[in-house]
Every structure is written in structure tokens, then in C-alpha cells.
Amino acid sequence: MATEKKSEIDPSSSEGDKTSDKENEAPAWADGLKELYDSVVDEPLPDSFLELLEKFDDEPAAKDSDPKGNGQDSANTSDKSN
Amino acid sequence: MGDAKQPPPVRTAAERAQFKRDLTEVVPHLRAFARGLCGHPDLADDLVQETLLKSWAAQDRFQPGTSIRAWTFVILRNAYLTEMRRNRFRGDYDETTAERILTAPADQEEPIHLSDLHRGLQALPPERREALLLVGAGGFSYEEAADICGCALGTIKSRVGRARAALNDMLSKGSLPDENRGKDSAHRSILDELDRVVGGSAKASPSE
Numbered sequence: 001m002a003t004e005k006k007s008e009i010d011p012s013s014s015e016g017d018k019t020s021d022k023e024n025e026a027p028a029w030a031d032g033l034k035e036l037y038d039s040v041v042d043e044p045l046p047d048s049f050l051e052l053l054e055k056f057d058d059e060p061a062a063k064d065s066d067p068k069g070n071g072q073d074s075a076n077t078s079d080k081s082n
Numbered sequence: 083m084g085d086a087k088q089p090p091p092v093r094t095a096a097e098r099a100q101f102k103r104d105l106t107e108v109v110p111h112l113r114a115f116a117r118g119l120c121g122h123p124d125l126a127d128d129l130v131q132e133t134l135l136k137s138w139a140a141q142d143r144f145q146p147g148t149s150i151r152a153w154t155f156v157i158l159r160n161a162y163l164t165e166m167r168r169n170r171f172r173g174d175y176d177e178t179t180a181e182r183i184l185t186a187p188a189d190q191e192e193p194i195h196l197s198d199l200h201r202g203l204q205a206l207p208p209e210r211r212e213a214l215l216l217v218g219a220g221g222f223s224y225e226e227a228a229d230i231c232g233c234a235l236g237t238i239k240s241r242v243g244r245a246r247a248a249l250n251d252m253l254s255k256g257s258l259p260d261e262n263r264g265k266d267s268a269h270r271s272i273l274d275e276l277d278r279v280v281g282g283s284a285k286a287s288p289s290e
């Protein structure tokens with residue numbers, strides 16, 4: 001039952017589109033485009049990103065960079081706007 | 083989002099931790115989008131690093147429950163446009179880079195080579211390239227893509243349509259342009275775009 005549905009093109013995807021239907025059909029390379037994207041998504045994350053994200057733990061909000069590093073708590077408590 | 087400048091609520095430690103987890107999860111997508119946008123793996127990763135820093139600094143403005151992928155894509159996009167303006171991506175695209183970018187499976191039986199597709203993609207005007215990337219690769223709806231790019235729904239639809247038509251043309255006729263041809267005009271067109279779209283709001287908020 002689901003197999004039949006698969007073969008037809010979803011009419012809602014081209015609804016209200018000014019470009020012709022031909023252009024809205026998935027062209028032969030459409031999967032390739034996803035593949036390009038997904039190939040990067042699936043890459044292992046370089047360490048540099050993990051290191052950067054780790055650093056976020058050290059600084060609560062990044063606006064107040066206290067050179068002594070002991071202003072972390074006070075940055076939160078002193079900033080009680082509204 | 084409809085409200086004007088509401089002072090963002092201060093986030094608790096738990097909320098920040100959650101934000102960091104969300105941010106971590108979205109990094110692969112940021113990398114993929116950035117690489118599609120600018121074509122260089124290294125520069126793309128630089129852009130993503132910058133995006134992460136900006137996102138972290140602006141996290142109070144993120145509305146929990148909304149798409150963090152869309153939110154960070156806006157920040158990434160703005161960072162990209164800024165770099166474009168600084169000419170950083172100009173004229174140093176080459177085939178070697180393109181091949182390095184591609185990690186096409188060897189057993190692929192695609193009639194169209196991914197390297198050609200990549201080249202065609204990079205030859206598109208930036209605003210059409212990003213529209214196609216968002217909708218055709220990132221899986222965003224037209225509405226979401228329009229939000230991310232800060233333009234009208236019809237504009238996105240027409241950009242995607244034109245991008246598809248151009249790629250169809252390039253790939254079917256084998257008329258892929260030289261890597262460098264069209265880069266300059268594309269660059270110029272995005273500068274025009276910049277002034278309209280980004281203007282003074284090159285900040286992180288998607289709604290501006």
C-alpha cells in the first residue's frame with residue numbers, strides 16, 4: 001500500500017510555485033546533493049570543535065571574561081536585570 | 083519573536099548545559115552547510131567555530147523549543163556573508179579542494195559525478211546556492227529557508243527553482259563553467275544582497 005504512494009510526486013511540494021513543475025521534480029542529482037551534505041554530517045567531529053565546546057563550560061556567558069577566572073559566580077548574581 | 087526588544091531572560095546553569103548539548107548536536111549540520119556555502123573545508127570549519135562562539139554568546143536570545151539548527155544557520159549565514167564581504171572566499175577555489183571536499187562512496191553508481199555536482203553548486207550565485215542547500219540538502223521547508231535567509235517565501239521558491247534549472251542545465255549539457263568564472267559576478271551580487279538583507283542587523287537574531 002505504501003509502495004504505490006511512493007511512486008507519485010507529492011503535489012503539495014509544488015503548490016503555489018512559480019517555477020514549472022518540471023523544475024520541481026527531483027532531478028537526477030537531487031540525491032547527490034543530499035549525499036554531499038550528509039557526507040559532511042557523517043564525518044567524525046574534529047577535536048577542535050570538541051575543545052571549543054569544552055571551553056564553554058568554563059565561561060558562563062562569555063561576555064564577562066574575568067582575567068582572574070573567579071568572577072564566574074558573581075557574573076550571574078550581579079546581573080539581575082528585571 | 084513578534085515582540086520588539088525584550089530583555090532576554092538569564093539562563094540557568096541547566097539551561098546552558100542543555101543549550102550546549104543542542105549546539106554540539108547541530109555542529110555536523112553547521113559544517114555541512116558551511117562547506118556547501120563556501121566550498122572550502124578549512125574555511126567552512128573556521129566559519130563554524132565562529133558560529134559556535136557567537137551562538138554561545140547569544141544563547142539568551144535563543145527561544146527554547148524552536149529549531150536550533152535554523153537559529154544557528156542564520157548566525158552561520160551572517161558570518162559567511164561577512165567573510166564574503168572581506169573577500170576571503172574570493173578566487174581561491176580549485177579542483178583539488180573540490181576533490182578533497184568530496185567523500186563520495188566509491189561503489190556509487192550515480193550517472194552524475196558528485197564532483198561535477200559540487201562544481202555546479204559552487205558556480206551558482208550564492209543566494210541560489212544557499213537556497214538550494216537549505217531545501218535540497220538540509221531538508222528545510224521553503225518556509226524555514228525563507229526565515230533563515232530573511233526573505234519572502236516566493237523569493238526562496240524562485241531561487242531554488244532557478245538553482246535547480248541551472249544545475250540541470252550544467253549537468254545535462256556538461257556545460258560546467260570554469261571554477262573561477264562567475265565567481266566575481268556572484269560575489270558582486272551577494273554584496274548587493276548584503277546591503278538589503280543583512281544591512282545593520284548582522285547580529286544573531288533570526289527575526290531581525
